[in-house]
Amino acid sequence: MASSTSISVEVDGVSYTDNVEPRLLLVQYLRERLGKTGTLIGCDTTNCGACTVHLDGVSVKSCTMFAVQADGHKVTTIEGMAQNGKLAPLQEAFHQCHALQCGFCTPGMIMQSASLLKENPHPTETEIREGLEGNLCRCTGYQNIVAAVKSVADGVEYGDSGVCVSESLTHEVAKELTDELTDDDSETAGVS
Amino acid sequence: MIPSAFDYAAPTTVEEALALLAGADASGDDVKLLAGGQSLIPVMKLRLADPSLVVDLGRIPGLSGITDNGSSLTIGAMTPHHVMATDPLIAAHVPLLSQAAATVADPQVRHRGTFGGALVHADPAGDMPAPALAMDAVFNITGPAGPRSVEAAGFFQGYFTTAVEEGEILTSITVPKFDGWGSHYEKFTRVAQQWSIVAVAALVRVEGGVIAEARLGLTNMASTPLRASATEAALAGCAVDAEAIAAACAHAAEGTDPASDLNGDAAYRRHLATVVARRAVLAAVGLQGTRG
Numbered sequence: 001m002a003s004s005t006s007i008s009v010e011v012d013g014v015s016y017t018d019n020v021e022p023r024l025l026l027v028q029y030l031r032e033r034l035g036k037t038g039t040l041i042g043c044d045t046t047n048c049g050a051c052t053v054h055l056d057g058v059s060v061k062s063c064t065m066f067a068v069q070a071d072g073h074k075v076t077t078i079e080g081m082a083q084n085g086k087l088a089p090l091q092e093a094f095h096q097c098h099a100l101q102c103g104f105c106t107p108g109m110i111m112q113s114a115s116l117l118k119e120n121p122h123p124t125e126t127e128i129r130e131g132l133e134g135n136l137c138r139c140t141g142y143q144n145i146v147a148a149v150k151s152v153a154d155g156v157e158y159g160d161s162g163v164c165v166s167e168s169l170t171h172e173v174a175k176e177l178t179d180e181l182t183d184d185d186s187e188t189a190g191v192s
Numbered sequence: 193m194i195p196s197a198f199d200y201a202a203p204t205t206v207e208e209a210l211a212l213l214a215g216a217d218a219s220g221d222d223v224k225l226l227a228g229g230q231s232l233i234p235v236m237k238l239r240l241a242d243p244s245l246v247v248d249l250g251r252i253p254g255l256s257g258i259t260d261n262g263s264s265l266t267i268g269a270m271t272p273h274h275v276m277a278t279d280p281l282i283a284a285h286v287p288l289l290s291q292a293a294a295t296v297a298d299p300q301v302r303h304r305g306t307f308g309g310a311l312v313h314a315d316p317a318g319d320m321p322a323p324a325l326a327m328d329a330v331f332n333i334t335g336p337a338g339p340r341s342v343e344a345a346g347f348f349q350g351y352f353t354t355a356v357e358e359g360e361i362l363t364s365i366t367v368p369k370f371d372g373w374g375s376h377y378e379k380f381t382r383v384a385q386q387w388s389i390v391a392v393a394a395l396v397r398v399e400g401g402v403i404a405e406a407r408l409g410l411t412n413m414a415s416t417p418l419r420a421s422a423t424e425a426a427l428a429g430c431a432v433d434a435e436a437i438a439a440a441c442a443h444a445a446e447g448t449d450p451a452s453d454l455n456g457d458a459a460y461r462r463h464l465a466t467v468v469a470r471r472a473v474l475a476a477v478g479l480q481g482t483r484g
Contacts, residue, residue, distance in 0.1 A: 005200055022200030022246065023236075044193050046234055047385070049300060058274075058303045064233050065304065068200055069226075069250060112300065133384040134298025 007071040011036065012080030020067045026060075027051045029067035030077060038079040038107050042136070049135030052108035052115075053077045059115035061134070078107035081114070089152050090114055096158045099148035101139035109135050113149045122153050195233075196242035202251045206334060206361060212247050213359045214336055221245045225361065227270055227309030230301045255363060256306070258282060266332070266366045269308020273320075274299070276307050286367050288375035288393055292323045295377060298385045308362045311347075314354050314416070316451070317387035321348055322409030322417040323377060326393045329367045335360035348416035373397045376475035378468050379411075382455065388412050389455045390464040392420070392444070394472035396427070403430045403437075406473065413448040413465055422446040423469055437473050444469035 004019040011034060018033060030036045030053070042050030044063050051062040054076040062075075081088040087095065090110050100106045109132065116123060116131035123131060128149045129142070137145065203209040209225075216223035224243035226232055227250075235241045249255060255270035258281050265285060267276075276282055276293035283290045289307075296302055296310070296319050310320040311331070324344055331342045333356055342355045349355060356362050379391040391411035397404045406427035408420035426440035445462035452458045474480060 003199065021197065023195045023197055025194075025233075025237075028194075044237070046230065046297075046301065049298070052300055055303075059300045060304050061300045064230055064301075066200075066229070066233070068202070069229070069248065071202075115299065115303075130384075131299060134300045 005068050005071075007068055009067070009070045009072075010074045012075070012077055022066060022068050024067045025063055026053070026065040026067045026070055026075070027062035029070075030062060030075070036077050036079050039077045040104060040107055042104065042108070047134075047136065048105070048108070049112060049132075050105055050108040052111040052135065054111060054115060057115075057118065059112050076111075078110060081110065088114070090117075090148070092158055093148040093152045093156070094145070097144050097148035097151060099141065099144040101137075101141045105135060105137045105139075109137070109145055113145075113152075117149070117153060123149070125150060128153075193237040195236035196239060198236075198243055199245045200248065201245065202248045204251050204253070206252060206255070206363060209247055209249060209252065209361060210334065210336060210359070212245070213361070216245050216247075217359055223247060225249055225312075227312075228272060228305040229309075230297065230305035231309070231313045231315065249361070255308075260285075261366070264366050264368045266364050267307055268364050269306065269311075269362045271307045273297075273302035273305050273307065273310070277302060285369040285371055286327065286375075288323045288327065288370065288377060288395055289320075289367070291375065292319045292377040292391075292393060295319050295379045295388075295391075301385075308365065311365065312354055312356050312362050314348055314352050315387070316351060316415055316417075317389075317412040319377070319379065319388060319391060319411060322391065322411040323393040324365065324367070324409075325417045325419060326395055326407040326409030327367050327370065329365050331355065331362060332364045332366060333360050334363050339363075341366075351415040370395055374476040374478060376472045378472035378475060380464055380468050390450075390461050390468050392465070392468045392472040394469070394476040396473060396476040398432055398477055401432055403427050403432060403477070408444070408469060408472070410444070410448060410465060410469075413445065413450045413461060415449070415451075418448055420444045420446075420465070420469060427473065432477050432479070434474060434479055437477070437479075438470050441470040441473060442466050 004021050006019050008017045030039050040050040042048035046064045052059050053062045056073050090113050112135050128146050201212050221244045223245040226246050226248040256268040259266040273293045273296045277290050310318050329344045331347050347355045374396045377393050379388050388411045393409035395407040406424050410418045422443035423440050430436045430440050445465040450458045450461035
């Protein structure tokens with residue numbers, strides 16, 4: 001039956017040479033051969049985007065590519081985003097903006113967001129939402145995901161306090177929420 | 193999901209790819225050409241397709257890119273949707289193709305999926321066939337007998353079936369420039385990244401405040417893309433006026449044979465075609481504000 005094929009792929013800055021069956025999907029190669037389980041398999045049907053990685057710098061769904069197609073190319077996964085122990089700006093923004101709940105979609109969301117910002121460094125909120133149309137969050141936590149991406153596009157710096165320290169969508173959203181909570185508190189206070 | 197096992201070949205020339213196809217034909221192998229793989233790989237994972245040989249066209253230089261021929265553009269079959277959606281030559285001369293390509297699936301799929309792959313796959317709900325038909329694209333095919341060209345009217349032959357025969361490869365598509373025409377691709381879906389329930393590709397040329405000529409391609413209104421001929425005829429000479437355009441677009445479903453499925457029955461699609469056609473033409477002539 002089908003023979004194996006030798007491939008050489010650079011993944012997260014490290015070169016690998018392996019024999020693979022042609023039917024091995026890129027996501028299976030990353031997870032099962034290289035142990036890079038940061039890239040997740042969600043739907044396995046090209047819909048959810050959890051398996052998004054970069055191939056030569058552009059986002060692809062690694063469940064919809066054979067590992068042999070990556071021969072001679074560079075792959076970046078979520079595990080290659082942090083540099084020298086420091087989170088990439090998008091990772092930091094997702095952390096600080098609470099842009100995740102269960103976290104399953106997060107690696108794919110961050111990889112697609114990075115690709116989006118490379119193609120369009122200053123997207124509007126609508127462009128961010130459209131840019132993430134191939135990534136599904138089943139916790140439906142899209143609001144903070146969009147806010148996190150917007151904050152990176154806006155060049156927001158995060159302080160040690162864990163809150164966004166300059167004007168941004170995130171900041172606005174946080175402020176509105178805080179105001180609502182304050183209003184509720186005062187109403188409760190008035191009743192008691 | 194894991195596809196059935198297959199042999200893999202990655203030729204670096206079209207001649208080598210043709211030889212692989214000829215060899216597979218002689219030995220009775222079931223062979224599939226792999227372009228961007230965004231339709232083929234999912235159907236292989238579902239084992240709806242289980243080819244014994246996959247020939248990857250991704251390593252053949254010269255199958256992607258856009259060439260300006262003066263009055264037309266030639267687009268390599270392996271040009272990704274993302275490039276179609278963002279290339280300045282396409283945007284300047286055939287913006288209908290940029291508009292349609294930008295609606296295909298999602299960004300990741302558009303990075304991998306190709307113009308030629310989508311055309312040969314010929315999914316009735318695919319977004320690229322109807323614009324190609326509306327533009328009278330010419331399909332450049334090569335095979336054992338050498339190169340040949342097929343006009344759009346004869347290219348789409350049925351459900352997932354085109355004029356590309358076994359042993360042949362679609363290498364490029366030539367489209368005339370539509371400088372001075374208005375265009376719009378209007379797609380109706382329920383949710384993001386869904387296949388078109390119905391979509392309409394519109395090209396409209398306005399002269400002296402009157403529609404001189406219109407071309408409309410319909411997506412998912414039959415097993416192949418169709419021209420909305422009755423609406424095209426009704427639009428010729430029509431004033432650039434929302435009511436007149438709506439009246440012409442009321443004929444958009446004439447001659448169609450849409451499928452019924454979970455997204456809508458045939459009658460619903462026939463109704464949608466008239467609505468979506470009206471929106472497409474209004475946008476093409478710059479009357480978006482009057483859409484409804």
